[in-house]
Amino acid sequence: MINFAIVGMGHIAKKHIEAIENAEGANLYAICDTNPDRLEIDLPGVKKYTDLVLMLDENPDIHVVNICVPSGLHAKLTKIAAERKRHVIVEKPMSLKLEDAEEMIKVTKEHGVKLAVVHPNRFRPAIQKLKKQMDKGAFGKLSHANATVRWNRNQAYYDQADWRGTKEFDGGVLMNQAIHNLDLMLWLMGPVESVQAMAATRLRKIETEDVAAAVVQFKNGALGVIEAATTIYPKNLEESIAIFGETGSVKISGRTANYIETWDIEGVTEEEAEKTKAEIKEDPFGKPGHQWIIEDMVSAVKENREPIVAGEDGLAPVKLILAILESAETGKKVVIQ
Structure with missing residues (x-):
C-alpha cells in the first residue's frame, strides 16, 4: 500500500x-x-x-x-x-x-x-473522447478554440475566509475557477505563443479579478478565445470547451463541461455522433x-x-494566466517564453 x-x-x-x-x-x-x-x-x-x-x-x-x-x-x-x-x-x-x-x-x-x-477534468469521459480525436488529427488544420467559464461566486463565498480573493494566497477567477478549463485548452491545443487580454474587478470586493477576457495565439498558429467570470447571476451558468478545425467542430458544455453539445467530425456519421452523445449523457462524470x-x-x-x-503540466496554465494578467495590466500583447 x-x-x-x-x-x-x-x-x-x-x-x-x-x-x-x-x-x-x-x-x-x-x-x-x-x-x-x-x-x-x-x-x-x-x-x-x-x-x-x-x-x-x-x-x-x-x-x-x-x-x-x-x-x-x-x-x-x-x-x-x-x-x-x-x-x-x-x-x-x-x-x-x-x-x-x-x-x-x-x-x-x-x-x-x-x-x-x-x-x-482531463479524466471526464467527454474530454477523454475529445482528446483521442485530437491526438489522431481528426480536426485537420486547427482554426481556433474557445474556453468559457461563466460561474457564480457571490460575496459570501469570498467572505468565508480572509485569504479568499487575495493576491498572495488565492488569486482571482483565472487562477481559482478557470484554471481547469485553461488546462484543458492547453492539453488539447498545445502551448500558447502570445496573449492579449483585459481583466476587471466588477462586482466582488476582492483584490483580484472577477471577470477576464483574452485572445491567444497558439504556437501552431490557431487562435483561442477565453472568457472567465464569477459574476454570473444567480448561479453557475456554464463551463465549456470548443475546438474548431477544417474537418471537425466539437463543443463540450454544461455547467461543468461534462456533456457533448456538438460532435461534428469528418467521417463520423450523424448516427455515430448521436450514439457518442448518448453514451456520455448516460455517464457524464465517470470515475472521479x-x-x-x-x-x-x-x-x-x-x-x-x-x-x-506532472509539475510541467501544472506550470503551463499558471504561465498562461500570469501572461493574461500582465497583458490586462499593461494593455499590451504578451509573448510567452
Missing part, C-alpha cells in the same frame, strides 16, 4: 479523503492542519497533526503528501515534503507565482520525488478525477515513472 497524508483540511480535502479511500493501493495514513478544530473528523486509525514537519519526521511510512492549503502556501509546503523525500500531489493552481512553480519542479527533481498537480490522480500516483511510485499530470 502507498500511504498518503493530507495537509490542509478545508473543503477540498474531502475529495482527497474520498479519492484515497476508493483508490486501489492507497491508504490514508495521516492528516494535518494548523487549526485543530479541522482535525475533529471521524477517520478511524488515521493519525492527526497540527505540524507538517513533525508529522513527516515521526512517520517515515508516509509516502505521498497531498497539499490542500491556500494556493500561496503550495511552494513552501512542497519544499518541506520534498526535502523529506516525500512525493507530492498539489491542488490547483500549483502556485500563484512563476518562480515558485519552477522551484517546486526543481526541488522535487533534486530530491528524487514525484510531483503531481490536481487537474482532474481526484481518484484518477491518486491511483496514477500509486502507479507512478510503484513503476518509478512521472505522473500523468
Whole structure:
C-alpha cells in the first residue's frame, strides 16, 4: 500500500479523503492542519497533526503528501515534503507565482520525488473522447478554440475566509475557477505563443479579478478565445470547451463541461455522433478525477515513472494566466517564453 497524508483540511480535502479511500493501493495514513478544530473528523486509525514537519519526521511510512492549503502556501509546503523525500500531489493552481512553480519542479527533481498537480477534468469521459480525436488529427488544420467559464461566486463565498480573493494566497477567477478549463485548452491545443487580454474587478470586493477576457495565439498558429467570470447571476451558468478545425467542430458544455453539445467530425456519421452523445449523457462524470490522480500516483511510485499530470503540466496554465494578467495590466500583447 502507498500511504498518503493530507495537509490542509478545508473543503477540498474531502475529495482527497474520498479519492484515497476508493483508490486501489492507497491508504490514508495521516492528516494535518494548523487549526485543530479541522482535525475533529471521524477517520478511524488515521493519525492527526497540527505540524507538517513533525508529522513527516515521526512517520517515515508516509509516502505521498497531498497539499490542500491556500494556493500561496503550495511552494513552501512542497519544499518541506520534498526535502523529506516525500512525493507530492498539489491542488490547483500549483502556485500563484512563476518562480515558485519552477522551484517546486526543481526541488522535487533534486530530491528524487514525484510531483503531481490536481487537474482532474482531463479524466471526464467527454474530454477523454475529445482528446483521442485530437491526438489522431481528426480536426485537420486547427482554426481556433474557445474556453468559457461563466460561474457564480457571490460575496459570501469570498467572505468565508480572509485569504479568499487575495493576491498572495488565492488569486482571482483565472487562477481559482478557470484554471481547469485553461488546462484543458492547453492539453488539447498545445502551448500558447502570445496573449492579449483585459481583466476587471466588477462586482466582488476582492483584490483580484472577477471577470477576464483574452485572445491567444497558439504556437501552431490557431487562435483561442477565453472568457472567465464569477459574476454570473444567480448561479453557475456554464463551463465549456470548443475546438474548431477544417474537418471537425466539437463543443463540450454544461455547467461543468461534462456533456457533448456538438460532435461534428469528418467521417463520423450523424448516427455515430448521436450514439457518442448518448453514451456520455448516460455517464457524464465517470470515475472521479481526484481518484484518477491518486491511483496514477500509486502507479507512478510503484513503476518509478512521472505522473500523468506532472509539475510541467501544472506550470503551463499558471504561465498562461500570469501572461493574461500582465497583458490586462499593461494593455499590451504578451509573448510567452
